[in-house]
Amino acid sequence: MTLGAEMLAVTGGAVVPGPAQTLMLGAGIACGIGGYWLVTAASRVGEIAAVTPFRYSRLVFAMIFALTVFGERPDAATLAGTALILGSGLYTFARERRLRRTLASAAAPR
Numbered sequence: 001m002t003l004g005a006e007m008l009a010v011t012g013g014a015v016v017p018g019p020a021q022t023l024m025l026g027a028g029i030a031c032g033i034g035g036y037w038l039v040t041a042a043s044r045v046g047e048i049a050a051v052t053p054f055r056y057s058r059l060v061f062a063m064i065f066a067l068t069v070f071g072e073r074p075d076a077a078t079l080a081g082t083a084l085i086l087g088s089g090l091y092t093f094a095r096e097r098r099l100r101r102t103l104a105s106a107a108a109p110r
Helices: 002-011 019-045 048-070 076-107
Strands: none
Touching: 019 048, 048 076
16 A cells, blocks of 8 residues: 555556546456456366466467567566476376376276
């Protein structure tokens, strides 16, 4: 709260959004809440190995959004961390598929 007040003092104060900006902010908030709720609900009822890659995809979309909207360029540490997280998720997904196939073939009648 203190940092916010200091930033307002430095930047010249707050700007009240107009009706169009308020509508866009509200739509963005509603979509964000709805999307997060759906991912959480899917995590509760679905197989985690199938749902987790969708949770990781938020990183990719956030980086695309930052690049296109704000012109931000990710540094090497950000790209390395993203690759590590996505790679571990893909590895887990592949490992679970392989394990499921192994168990299914072992349980199949001969």
